[in-house]
Amino acid sequence: MAMEMRLPVARKPLSESVGRDTKKHLVVPGDTITTDTGFMRGHGTYMGEEKLIASVAGSVERVNKLICVKALKTRYNGEVGDIVVGRITEVQQKRWKVETNSRLDSVLLLSSMNLPGGELRRRSAEDELAMRGFLQEGDLISAEVQAVFSDGAVSLHTRSLKYGKLGQGVLVQVSPSLVKRQKTHFHDLPCGASVILGNNGFIWIYPTPEHKEEDAGGFTANLEPISLADREVISRLRNCIVSLVTQRVMLYDTSILYCYEASLPHQIKDLLKPEIMEEVVMETRQRLLEQEG
């Protein structure tokens, strides 16, 4: 069996023609942003000796009187209403600890969880004892952010039937800054798979369920074997997302779909090669620019 070997090479410096007009003010820690004391300081800045100084490396954003510096890569900072995909790390007395790529573990209270069957009742001691039956360590869930505590920890809830435990599929972990904020993060792509774009950077790709189960409450995991065609679509989508991420393109349903279509002439495993990645993403960018007009 023939194997392909590659040697690492130096990365080519980026051509400036790729981006659009970039008049952003880029700073590194220690840079003075402004000496005007009239501004309010936001994230990524601190006040030192009458000057506003940056504390992270990134671009300066100004909204009226508020100045903040958006870092290139940070952990997920929760905001109320975000959709996240997380993994259960601990089962505690009345809650689960969920890992969501943020600085502190997120919390899913037992009272914020949908009971199977969709019943609404007070959670009793038996429910507490049966917690492990619902969600164990290592399970993946999709949830929505209910509240954010003062130290930045996030409290989740799965109070709708579309959230809950995730069954068979593929998880891709990316930086949270690459996921675009949209009205909905659950997409059924026309190529035959569905995708959940978590705001925390966890992206879940799974086969589209044939019929929507209204009364499941999201707990019954579908363990039937998935057909080869579906699996190929999911693998191709995963490789597309990885190539979009390496070229730092914002992820949303349109960009993923265009990338998928641009990648069809290539084999799925070829999508992991850098030159093919670049080509595919270049084509995607082109189409996205055209679409915006």
Next chain:
Amino acid sequence: MSHVVGKLGRRQSRRRQTRYLRTYQLSLPFGWEGMRQGRNGEALLREILSRRGGGLETGHAALPQAALQIRGSRARALPDRALVNCQYSSATFSTGERKRRPHGDRKSCEMGLQLRQTFEAAVLTQLHPRSQIDIYVQVLQADGGTYAACVNAATLAVLDAGIPMRDFVCACSAGFVDSTALADLSHVEEAAGGPQLALALLPASGQIALLEMDARLHEDHLEQVLEAAARAARDVHTLLDRVVRQHVREASVLLGD
């Protein structure tokens, strides 16, 4: 990862103040094919090349690798700020003779403690209560100035992870040989036994994060040696600054929005 050998620029003169500025071989996975996205802000460091004066190339300075993680701390959580935890380890092949160093030995602990003190001064820990910032540094090739190289490496790692810091932390070692102050000592010079100074500086404000010296030095000479170390640290800052700005510019161009 492509390791381009750093050039050593050296201006040697016995009469006047000598300065050796070595380049650190810091390699980021940006030299890798494609870009590597570390989930936990893992940043190996960047390749920097500098030439100064006519040079003869005599070898590499300490080559460290730093990985970084910020997460919720369970046991030792401080309610109002983040805990900084640094671990230093050195590879068996890092020095001239292969030597296996157990993990908890005295030098590693001491170095870890020094790194911790340095970074507690520089990182804005008040913004992350109840969390823990772990910095793991491993030296791959040691040729003197290991503390300084570790600090520079860890600064880049913290920057890459997006953890707010007051300023860059740039460090350099300095010594006093034959009534001249030398900056950035190599292993041979350190082993010669003269006084050695390690200085970690926040360049913009000129504040000193850590200043450590062993052996004795007459106070008249202290000013000179300190000055040499500070100048070398500022030069390191220029290099790191340039590299970071380049990276930020590239990334923001790609993002484009």
